[in-house]
Amino acid sequence: MLIEEARKGYANDLVKKAAEFENISLEKFLRLISHGYVVMPKNVLRDTAPKAIGMMCSTKVNVNVGTSIDHVNLDEEVEKVRVAEKFGADAVMDLSTGGDLDAIRRRLIKETRLPFGTVPIYQAARGCRIVDMSEDDFFEVVEKQCRDGVDFMTIHAGVNWESVEKLKRAKRLVGIVSRGGAITLAWMLHNEKENPYYKEFDYLLEILKQYDVTISLGDAYRPGSIFDADRVKLMEYVVLGELVERCRERGVQCIVEGPGHVSIDLIEPSVKAMKIATNNAPLYLLGPLVTDVALGYDHIAAAIGAAIAAKAGADFICYVTPSEHLGLPTVEDVKEGVIAAKIAAHAADLIKNEKAKEWDYEMSIARKKLDWEKQFKLSLDPEKAREIWSRRRSNYACSMCGDLCAIKIAEKFFEISL
Ligand code: SF4
Numbered sequence: 001m002l003i004e005e006a007r008k009g010y011a012n013d014l015v016k017k018a019a020e021f022e023n024i025s026l027e028k029f030l031r032l033i034s035h036g037y038v039v040m041p042k043n044v045l046r047d048t049a050p051k052a053i054g055m056m057c058s059t060k061v062n063v064n065v066g067t068s069i070d071h072v073n074l075d076e077e078v079e080k081v082r083v084a085e086k087f088g089a090d091a092v093m094d095l096s097t098g099g100d101l102d103a104i105r106r107r108l109i110k111e112t113r114l115p116f117g118t119v120p121i122y123q124a125a126r127g128c129r130i131v132d133m134s135e136d137d138f139f140e141v142v143e144k145q146c147r148d149g150v151d152f153m154t155i156h157a158g159v160n161w162e163s164v165e166k167l168k169r170a171k172r173l174v175g176i177v178s179r180g181g182a183i184t185l186a187w188m189l190h191n192e193k194e195n196p197y198y199k200e201f202d203y204l205l206e207i208l209k210q211y212d213v214t215i216s217l218g219d220a221y222r223p224g225s226i227f228d229a230d231r232v233k234l235m236e237y238v239v240l241g242e243l244v245e246r247c248r249e250r251g252v253q254c255i256v257e258g259p260g261h262v263s264i265d266l267i268e269p270s271v272k273a274m275k276i277a278t279n280n281a282p283l284y285l286l287g288p289l290v291t292d293v294a295l296g297y298d299h300i301a302a303a304i305g306a307a308i309a310a311k312a313g314a315d316f317i318c319y320v321t322p323s324e325h326l327g328l329p330t331v332e333d334v335k336e337g338v339i340a341a342k343i344a345a346h347a348a349d350l351i352k353n354e355k356a357k358e359w360d361y362e363m364s365i366a367r368k369k370l371d372w373e374k375q376f377k378l379s380l381d382p383e384k385a386r387e388i389w390s391r392r393r394s395n396y397a398c399s400m401c402g403d404l405c406a407i408k409i410a411e412k413f414f415e416i417s418l
Pocket of ligand 1: 370397398399400401402404405406407408
């Protein structure tokens with residue numbers, strides 16, 4: 001198991017590669033893993049690419065794919081995985097809820113070496129009415145997905161009776177927007193029982209540990225409106241922080257998930273609070289979206305929030321597509337979403353990590369030299385950059401300023417050249 005090996009000072013090849021990529025000395029990198037400040041999701045049954053998430057590491061980007069009950073097209077989901085990887089995703093999650101979920105997951109997981117995640121309760125709830133699931137159903141699906149090689153799983157273990165009471169008193173505007181959280185709450189309220197993942201957390205960890213699967217502690221109470229970034233959310237982090245300690249004690253890697261919709265002024269304090277409450281567990285955020293009115297452009301609202309959050313300490317950001325809140329994303333939406341998230345992650349890394357600056361430095365030099373081929377090569381979407389440049393070709397530099405190209409003028413009259 002990775003944490004236990006790190007605690008003994010042992011580094012396998014993947015750990016060595018990740019340390020080198022992150023530009024962190026191996027000794028320090030092992031210490032970060034030992035404490036749980038850095039995770040590398042990898043199921044023992046799978047040949048997963050080394051991706052380190054957490055303290056001192058570059059900001060990673062996750063891409064969600066998957067069918068819905070209304071739209072099942074496996075080829076399209078496979079294409080989304082390919083596009084996600086092509087444009088720089090660091091991890092992929094299958095959130096399928098429609099079709100043959102086992103077949104879909106097993107097909108998608110073969111498509112990539114990126115860390116592969118799921119939300120098992122989607123499948124547990126599929127075969128029956130949500131409230132009819134047995135307590136065993138919660139765990140059997142986790143084990144099945146572990147056997148399939150899933151590297152990390154979102155599990156809403158932080159929802160408990162105490163939090164339900166607090167949620168009722170909070171009188172939120174939108175309430176619950178986490179699908180896994182809503183399913184868990186519905187089951188609890190209908191059956192008047194504690195959340196099995198909370199009640200039997202040690203048993204859950206036993207299953208995950210057998211396969212060295214990383215648990216991503218879901219935030220059921222993530223705000224779905226900027227008006228709901230409230231104390232219920234903060235209270236959940238305290239519970240998640242306690243679960244983080246239990247994961248670390250038992251040698252299970254864990255990540256903590258976060259919001260949601262948060263106004264710009266609250267992002268940094270929220271990230272800091274989450275880090276304190278969870279003793280610096282790697283923090284995985286959806287967005288956060290900085291406004292509720294960007295329908296059709298929520299990937300931009302999320303990228304703004306993600307850049308601020310990543311600068312403040314978020315480690316792993318989940319992309320958002322233009323389809324968010326509207327429908328299942330298309331392949332093109334996936335591309336737009338992953339590029340927006342990559343820009344956010346890289347913008348933060350420019351401040352967090354000296355190595356990230358090399359890329360921008362090279363681009364600045366290529367821009368100064370009007371070296372278009374180099375600029376295309378260094379861009380996040382070379383095809384799009386070339387297409388825009390080509391549609392109005394200029395004999396001079398580019399059709400933006402034509403013969404008034406500032407770079408050319410500077411070179412000619414001020415002898416500023418490289
Ligand atoms: S023409 Fe204008 S936009 Fe184009 S490279 Fe020169 S300065 Fe930049």
